[in-house]
Amino acid sequence: MVDLSRRRLxxxxxxxxxxxxxxxxxxAESFTDNCTRCGLCVDKCxxxxxxxxxxxxxSIDFTKDECTFCYQCAEACPEGLxxxxxxxxxxxxxxxxxNCLAINNVECRSCSDMCDAMAIGFSFQVGKVxxxxxxxxxxxxxxxxxxxxxxSSINVSNL
Ligand code: SF4
Ligand code: SF4
Ligand code: SF4
Numbered sequence: 001m002v003d004l005s006r007r008r009l010x011x012x013x014x015x016x017x018x019x020x021x022x023x024x025x026x027x028a029e030s031f032t033d034n035c036t037r038c039g040l041c042v043d044k045c046x047x048x049x050x051x052x053x054x055x056x057x058x059s060i061d062f063t064k065d066e067c068t069f070c071y072q073c074a075e076a077c078p079e080g081l082x083x084x085x086x087x088x089x090x091x092x093x094x095x096x097x098x099n100c101l102a103i104n105n106v107e108c109r110s111c112s113d114m115c116d117a118m119a120i121g122f123s124f125q126v127g128k129v130x131x132x133x134x135x136x137x138x139x140x141x142x143x144x145x146x147x148x149x150x151x152s153s154i155n156v157s158n159l
Contacts, residue, residue, distance in 0.1 A: 015062035015146030023089035024074045024082040041073035062143030092141030100153040111145040
């Protein structure tokens with residue numbers, strides 16, 4: 001039997017803290033029961049962020065690039081595992097972890113430069129460099145900020 005908690009311990013950081021499944025997945029809980037691991041979504045992904053994750057099931061790796069919400073993974077899937085394009089792709093949001101440079105008082109704003117949704121703001125606090133803050137209403141969970149972070153301090157997960 002595969003010890004998933006142990007595997008998680010040694011997994012390379014993908015900027016995806018809860019093994020986020022693909023956008024528009026109908027049912028994340030039953031995904032591994034129904035996905036045949038055919039790899040068609042992996043081949044079709046516009047930005048090549050779909051990788052073979054735990055057990056060979058497709059998973060997102062935001063260290064490679066962002067999700068453009070192109071819907072090609074969904075279109076490629078022969079198993080009917082995706083919602084229609086009119087539905088929201090997911091509830092995923094970015095989260096900044098405690099090892100962020102700015103939180104540790106080192107000037108850095110790389111993540112906000114990458115955010116097309118302008119969801120990352122910086123606020124001034126006495127005695128500190130400007131501190132990042134993610135506006136969860138604006139964040140699309142695209143993951144564009146993840147690869148830009150020099151300290152791998154951003155994870156995207158379903159809230
Ligand atoms: S929506 Fe497009 S970019 Fe996002 S995971 Fe699917 S194929 Fe890749
Ligand atoms: S996940 Fe996308 S929208 Fe959210 S903060 Fe990062 S770059 Fe902005
Ligand atoms: S890029 Fe990373 S280290 Fe820099 S402010 Fe954003 S989260 Fe912090």
